Amino acid sequence: MLKKIKTSSLVLGMHIHAFCGPWLHHPFWRSKFTLKGQKDIQKIQQSSIKEVIINIQKGCDVAPLKKTQQAKIALPTTSAEPTQPYIPMEQELSRAITIYAESKQAMQCIFDDVRMGKTVDVNTAKSIVDDISKSVMSNSGALISIVxxxxxxxxxxxxxxxICALMMAMAKTLGFQKEQIKEAGLxxxxxxxxxxxxxxxxxxxxxPLTEEEHKLMKxxxxxxxxILKQQYSVSAAILDVxxxxxEKVDGSGYPSGLIGNQISQLTKIASICDxxxxxxxxRAYKEGWNPADALKQMSQWTGHFDQVLFQTFVKLIGIYPIGTLVKLKTEKLGVVYEQNSQSLLKPRVKVFFCAKTHRYLNPEIYDLSDISITDSILGPEDPENWGISNTEQYWAVKQ
Ligand SMILES: [Fe+2]
Ligand SMILES: [Fe+2]
Known part of the structure; x- marks a missing residue:
């Protein structure tokens, strides 16, 4: 499968299929080879060639989130840790499903302890964060979609x-250091x-809650x-979150009515993820919105979120988030399976339905960034309008 990428996205292990541009301008006598040394990458990046075509069947694919792009929107001055190797969605989903089950039990214990007046088991919480961190750092789309x-x-x-997974994914996108990413997770x-x-x-x-119930909830x-103040190992940043x-950036939130930068960056991130x-x-009182609608609604709530961080969040989740049913130009329907760091409009889509004939097809993954695939997304579709139930079966399963 071929994919056109910018030379700035090259990493070791990628298989170069061709250079985009006149052959005279590229620095190698051959064009099909696997990148085995950092020097080769530097040679290409220092040449006038700006794009290359890679074969992802013969070598590594691009990671879903590209740090060089993220740096443009990064607020902190810290530099990112080396990227954990990217793990394909098919594999990472299986691990995410296991983490889901294990962390549910552990969180139940933490909440039960607090209910019984015990202190928070911070060590257990930190070990959940460690597990979630492994998944988020390899392929954040899997766990944040499963939960x-x-x-x-x-x-x-x-x-x-x-919120742990989403905050870590945001922290990673913003270029936080490894320890800061874990602090965001905790x-x-x-x-x-x-x-x-x-x-x-x-x-x-x-x-709906009564006024009294609302007060209690708040x-x-x-x-x-x-509860957390009693724990010596919980940082000030975590207490603040x-x-x-x-809180909301326009000051209309609670409990303190903080405005703008009176709210810390980590807390602003938490507010968006929350x-x-x-x-x-x-929820007990309503069905959840689909992720694409949710992002659209949130973008219209003025005064609630920090806008720069919200834009980062949209880039993380995607215009067509994982699990969204979409219609393609070729009248096929599929669910978004994985984001593409190079273009939010070209995710991987698992196609399974023909809109023309109303027939189910053998599920097949289309990588819309593959230059050999000319199809593209027309827009999102409501599964109910097509009589399709349980779209999750096409992506949220162990392989
Ligand atoms: Fe919450
Ligand atoms: Fe809350």
Whole structure:
């Protein structure tokens, strides 16, 4: 399978199929070979050739998130750690599904401990973060898409896991150091720990809350802060996320009504991830929105989020997030299977339905960035309009 990429995206192990540009301008007498040395990459990048075609069947593919692009939107001055090798979606989904099950049990224990008046088991929390970190650093799309599919009754625990994964993916995209990425993960995992002190009937109430109930629910950031403050190993940044993740940049949030940069960067990241997961998950009182609609709605809420960080978040999740049903120019329907770091408009799509004949097809993955595939996305589709149920079966499964 051939893919055109910028020379700035070259990494060791990629198989060069051809150079884009006159052969006189490229620095090698041959054009088909695998990159085995850093010197070869430098030679290409120093030449006038700006793009190459790689064969991803014979060598490495591009990582889903490219650090050189991320640096343009990165706010911190820290430099990123070396990238963990990219793991293909097919493989990473299997690991993500296992992490999902294990972290659910561990989070349940953490919340149960707090309910019984014990302290937070920070070591267990850190080991969950370590597991999630491995998955997010290899291919963040897998876990952040899997945790969105949580059931109503596991929302409290898995919401924490989702925010952990999303915050780490954001931190990675923004070029944070390894330790800062883990701190972001721990902040996400513990941000709602104060909910352990809110009665379960209220957390899972299937209807609107009374004024009194609303007040009680809004006490969870301060409750969480009190719980975490007792732990010497929880950093000030994590305490801040716990206390302020419901603040809004226009000052209309709670508990302190902080405005703009009075809210820390990590807390602003938490706020975006928190709302995205809350509105895309099925809850006791409403069904979750599909991710594409959620991003569209969030983009219209003025004064809620930091706009620069929100744009970074959209780039992370994609215009057509994983799991979105899309229609292609060739009248085929498929679900988005994996993002493409080079172009948000050209993800990998698992095609399984012919819109012309209303017939199911043998599922097949189309990599829309492959130059041999001329198809493209027309737009998202509502599965209900096509009588398609359970689109998850086409992507959220162990291989
Ligand atoms: Fe919260
Ligand atoms: Fe939350």
């Amino acid at each position: 969105r599919l949580k059931n109503v009754d596991e929302y409290t625990y898995m919401h924490s896991v989702a 902040a996400g995992l513990l941000h709602d720990v104060g909910k352990a002190n809110i009665p379960a009937v209220l957390l899972n109430k299937p209807g 006490s969870h950031p301060k409750e969480g802060y009190k 716990c206390l302020h993740h419901h 709302v995205y997961d809350a509105i895309t998950s099925d």
